Amino acid sequence: MPLPSSSKDPKPAMEEKHSKHGFHSGKDINIVVAGMKGVGKSALTVRYLTRRFIGDYDSEMEAVYTHNTVLDGKSLTVHILDTAWQGDGTEIKEDQILWADAIVLVYSITDRTSFEKLREIADFVLSKRSDETKLVMTLVSNKCDLIHMQKVSEVEVTQFCAEYNCLFFEASASESSASVLNAFNGTCRQVRLTNRKREKLLRFMSNPAVAAKLQIRNSLKSLTEMKWRSRAPTM
């Protein structure tokens, strides 16, 4: 699927810097980073790409970055869409949701509203995806260096993850490259796992013997249903 529209093309310097190794896996992973204004979406993205923390970004700017890397011994190309918070529900567009293999939902531990808003975003995202196209969602609590200002409890986070089937990562874009790498790498691993499972299922389903069995089972099921319907008393 083509890259989603973005209000700005990827920064050329960034693109060049992260494409310089030139390896291509054939299996790209598309990630959308979403969350309220000021939670650190750009800081996390840039930390993952450059291992550096840059304090200030143009908050109006939505950007797509391409990053070539190696994960668990296999080359990987990651495309990251860093969304810009608009506050009017238009920060993620439908084609961007369909493009994504994973959505990284970011909140700041110092801002309760930023956590609460993620429900709206997650509901919107899930309303645009069918079950078959398994989408990976991860929850990232950013600004963990400000733990003394924490406004969201562990119980709430656990509930959220159970409800939306999310993986959870704690990060600090300002203090720790490792935490940010862990969040993005964990997300990519989960996408690979999901893809492998889906491919395995597709292979299984396309086996002629399995297809024949399924067809027989479905025919028997509809025969039984017809039988019950014809026996049911009419009012």
Ligand SMILES: Nc1nc2c(ncn2[C@@H]2O[C@H](COP(=O)(O)OP(=O)(O)OP(=O)(O)O)[C@@H](O)[C@H]2O)c(=O)[nH]1
């Ligand atoms: N203490 C602390 N500050 C952070 C961290 N990550 C980001 N910030 C700061 O939070 C502010 C917002 O960061 P951004 O990366 O611009 O946030 P954003 O989510 O991209 O915001 P929008 O682009 O406006 O949607 C900046 O002042 C950052 O320096 C962090 O881990 N710890």
